[in-house]
Amino acid sequence: MTLSPRFSMTLGAFATVFLAVIIHVLVVFGIPLNVQHSAYDNIAEYGPDRQFNLLPDVRPQQEALPDLDPSMKHAACRFQLVDGPVLFDAGIPTSFWSIGLFNSAGETLYSLNNRTAGADRLSMLVLTPSQLSILRENPPENLENLIVIETDEISGFALLRAHVPHPSKANAVDVALKSATCGTIG
Amino acid sequence: MTGSGSPGQPAEIRYGEADWHVQDLPLAIRPHKTRPFRTLVFLSIIVGFASLLGISSAYVMIEREQPLNAVTIGPWQAYPKAGTAEADPYSVAIYTRGAVVPLASGEGLALVARQDSAGHLLDPTCVYRISGQTPAARLWTLTVTDGDGHLVQTLPGRVYLDSQSLLRNQDGSFEISVANNPHSGNWLPLAAAANASDGLRIVLRLYDAPVTTGAALDGIQLPTIERQACP
Incomplete structure (x- = not known):
């Protein structure tokens, strides 16, 4: 069978558009799988895992991560739950701080700020459901006061943001962020 | 694709095998x-x-860096679903490619302006006035960046303004001058040496605001951005 030129041109145009849509979708979905430097990777440059590492102050041309607020100081902690549950503990002398928990793909798992934390101190425990059932058999004394977050994500990171109300408070915030713990329970 | 033969007049119809490709068949x-x-x-x-x-x-x-599920209020755009499991594939691609850690819903909400209230693209060589009210929030900050979202060098070295150091009117409203040279009152400095092609974004970050924790985003009061003068 022979197609008329007009028909084959129309068919060609449709095929082009159809194929273009498929390629567009593949490219958009493929980008997250082929990223060279994720936020999870970048944070590793600032110090070892399972401890809060102070990120450098957000200044022009020295941004540790993109889109950070220059009015804040940041500390980040990478963790892998196969190494055990992670306990976050911090007391930051500022009017506003917040913490976000993200998985290795950068999706939010949990977030809170100093008002929703319900206490002046941040004390939060992140673990897997199986680790929680082990912990329940022999609960630590302060389990009642902890914010317990169960997650199936094995690796992730936490970003702690603390507002610096005035440059004179910068040192105090620095010290508090450096002494914040992100480690093993007990 | 095949070429077409002109449907010329048939001279004579033959059925010999030698010239089987007769042109006068449909x-x-x-x-x-x-x-x-x-x-x-x-x-x-x-x-x-x-x-x-x-x-x-x-x-x-x-590259437009504008996900599909943006909420637009006046000149401001927000992506409340950014960095969550419900985010659309475009914002997932944009955020992972840029290694951006978004503000989570329990922390705050970032609103980005790329245009002024009249719909003109923001220009770092112009002078703008931001005025009005912000939604209830425990803290908010205004930051200027270039068109790619990077911070810029300004004359005083400061690149942001926060709600705690703001001069306000009696009724709680405020006016902020956005310019590269010093202004009296609230001054948000722009890049000291900027070309119009560098682009400008103004980022308003609301921390611990009811709008980030469930309350509907539509109908909230946001400041306006007016262009005052351009070189």
């Missing part, structure tokens, strides 16, 4: 002549154009 039932080279060229053109179209449209969508 096109649709004419025996097919394979032309591998032409077919190959045709298919390559389709594949080439489709790749070009698909990749360039994906690139444009990602």
